[in-house]
Each structure stands twice: as C-alpha cells, then as structure tokens.
Amino acid sequence: MLEAPTVVYVDTLLLLASLSFLMDYLLLWATAKVGKMPLSPRRLVLGSGIGTAYFVLYYLSGRGVGDAYGWFRAFPALVAVSFLMLVAAFYPLPWRALARAAGYFYFIAVSSGGAGIASRYALGWGAAGQLAASIAAILVIAELGWGIVQRSLWQRLYHVALEVELxxxxxxxxxxxxxxxxxxxxxxxxxxxxxxxxxxxxxxxxxxxxxxxxxxxxxxxxxxxxxxxxxxxxxxxxxxxxxxxxxxxxxxxxxxxxxxxxxxxxxxxxxxxxxxxxxxxxxxxxxxxxxxxxxxxxxxxxxxxxxxxxxxxxxxxxxxxxxxxxxxx
Incomplete structure (x- = not known):
C-alpha cells in the first residue's frame, strides 16, 4: 500500500516557529537579567535562532519528514541544544558561570511552562491563554519575583548579627x-x-x-x-x-x-x-x-x-x- 503523503502547512509552521523564537528569546533575556549577565540583542537572537531551528526540525520529524524524531525528542538532545543556546547568547563565560546560567535558564523554563499548564487545567484557558501565562511568568521572575527572592536569600544567608566586646x-x-x-x-x-x-x-x-x-x-x-x-x-x-x-x-x-x-x-x-x-x-x-x-x-x-x-x-x-x-x- 502507498503511504499517504505528509502534509505540512507552511503558515502553521511559521507561526509556531515565531512563537518558539519569542519564548526562547524571553528565556535567554530573563536568564541574563536574573544572572546579571551582559545583554547583547544580537547574541540573544543567535541563541534563540538555535532553539527555533531545533523546534522546526523536531516539528518536521514528528510529522514523518525524516526519521530522526526519536533523537530530537531525547533528553540529551534537549540538553545539548539548550547548552548551545546559552553558549551562543553569553559566550565567553567561565564554565562555572555557564553552569549557573544553565540553572537559571532551566528554572525559568520550568516555571513558565508550569504557569502555562496551570492556566490550562485550573482556569480552562486555551493555547493563547497558556502562552500569555508563560510569558507573564517569565517577566515576573525576571523583573519582580527573582529580585524579591534574591533579596530574601541575601538577607537570610549573608546578614548576621554582630557583637564586638572590649x-x-x-x-x-x-x-x-x-x-x-x-x-x-x-x-x-x-x-x-x-x-x-x-x-x-x-x-x-x-x-x-x-x-x-x-x-x-x-x-x-x-x-x-x-x-x-x-x-x-x-x-x-x-x-x-x-x-x-x-x-x-x-x-x-x-x-x-x-x-x-x-x-x-x-x-x-x-x-x-x-x-x-x-x-x-x-x-x-x-x-x-x-x-x-x-x-x-x-x-x-x-x-x-x-x-x-x-x-x-x-x-x-x-x-x-x-x-x-x-x-x-
């Protein structure tokens, strides 16, 4: 039997790729804000472009274009791509600073994804609402929430009472x-x-x-x-x-x-x-x-x-x- 041809709608792919680019850019931007790293719009675009290219390949392979779908969905592939995104956005950084940036990146990504999922199941929002909730979570962490957390940790971990006796x-x-x-x-x-x-x-x-x-x-x-x-x-x-x-x-x-x-x-x-x-x-x-x-x-x-x-x-x-x-x- 002949297999049905694979149909990929270019307009849908472009829309999804644009949203992927936006989310990747915001994640890298928020990572730079939280980690107090220098911001370069060109470098952020480069890092986001790598993430978007991965998404496009993942999307196409999932619809039968090529036979690498299993590789693209594997956890090592996700880690490798995110590492390349961070290197592209923030190079040159010492390995320790890069590892810290990766921690920030994954924390923000998981938090924003969780906000999107919560908006779907708790509030019944559709895809647009989930996207808005995820973006809002990124902005809050970068501009407000993380600053509050940092100040709280700073006060708790680095401030101590001192008595001098003489x-x-x-x-x-x-x-x-x-x-x-x-x-x-x-x-x-x-x-x-x-x-x-x-x-x-x-x-x-x-x-x-x-x-x-x-x-x-x-x-x-x-x-x-x-x-x-x-x-x-x-x-x-x-x-x-x-x-x-x-x-x-x-x-x-x-x-x-x-x-x-x-x-x-x-x-x-x-x-x-x-x-x-x-x-x-x-x-x-x-x-x-x-x-x-x-x-x-x-x-x-x-x-x-x-x-x-x-x-x-x-x-x-x-x-x-x-x-x-x-x-x-």
Missing part, C-alpha cells in the same frame, strides 16, 4: 558576609572585620576619640596618643588596604576581646580577630554596618572544632548548651 563593653550591629573582604592584620595575619565608626566609637575612652577621628581623616599625629595609652598600645592597629579609586590606604583598627556572630541559629564567638574602623557608612540604606571576613564564618561553621588559622573558636548553641572548639597542635 573592656567589658559591647557594641551590637548587623554585618554583611563580604566575600570580597580579604583584609588581614599585617602583624599577625588575623582576619579583619570592618565596622563603621559610629558602632564602635563608644567602646573607646572619650579622651582617645579625637585621636581616632584625626587618624581616620588621614592625620597620623594621633598615633602617639593611642600608643601612650597603656591599655591601647597593644590593641591599636594600622591596616593597609587597596580599593577602587584608592591604591594605597590605611585603616585604623583595634584588637577586641571577642566578637560574637549569630550564624545558622548559633552564637559563635571569635577571638584573635581585628576590627577595622570605617569612617564612612558601608551601606547607604543602613541595612548593615559591618563587613564580616568570609574565613571567619567558614571556620566557625566547620565541624570538628578544628583550629582555623591563628584564631580560636567556641560555639554556644541557642538552646543553652556550650561547646568549645579544640585547638589543633
């Missing part, structure tokens, strides 16, 4: 875990926590506060007054640093008795650290007033109580139990 006095504030803070005390190599002047100024004797302000302003004449103080001579630190727009700077600091942070529901006490005093606000919105060195939190949360570099850690769980980190020889 001579029996305490100063309490909010600190940001700053992965870019790699400052170390040049004398002993202790990590530096940067804290705003207004937070720790009250921990210092009144007669030494003017000297501190002078030094923060660049006048090093106040060093002699700090060194003349018997209690402060061994506590005082001058920390060199480099930052954008300032290759060589000096940060005034001191060695506190202890610093306590609240991380993952635990009060973690750190000793052997140095406080660097920032004369300017660290956050215009005031959501944090200190920058926590990442090595400190990593060491504090490390199991087994191993010694971390040159400082000692002790943790006190919030339920009232107390455990002390052992010191490795």
């Amino acid at each position: 001579f029996g006095e305490k100063a309490v504030t909010q600190a940001l875990l700053d992965t870019g803070n790699r400052l170390k005390d040049p004398l002993g190599g202790a990590p530096v926590i940067i804290v705003e002047h207004g937070v720790v100024a009250r921990l210092m004797p009144e007669h030494l506060r003017p000297a501190l302000l002078e030094m923060e302003g660049g006048d090093l004449a106040g060093i002699s007054r700090l060194l003349a103080s018997e209690r402060w001579s061994s506590r005082f630190r001058v920390i060199p640093y480099s930052s954008l727009g300032r290759e060589k700077g000096l940060l005034v600091g001191f060695r506190p008795d202890a610093v306590t942070v609240v991380a993952e529901g635990r009060r973690v006490t750190l000793t052997g650290v140095v406080i660097g005093i920032s004369p300017k606000p660290l956050d215009p919105e005031g959501s944090y007033r200190a920058l926590l060195h990442p090595e400190l939190l990593e060491a504090a949360l490390r199991e087994g109580g191993r010694r971390a570099a040159a400082w000692t850690l002790s943790t006190s769980p919030s339920e009232g139990e107390t455990s002390h980190a052992s010191t490795a020889s």
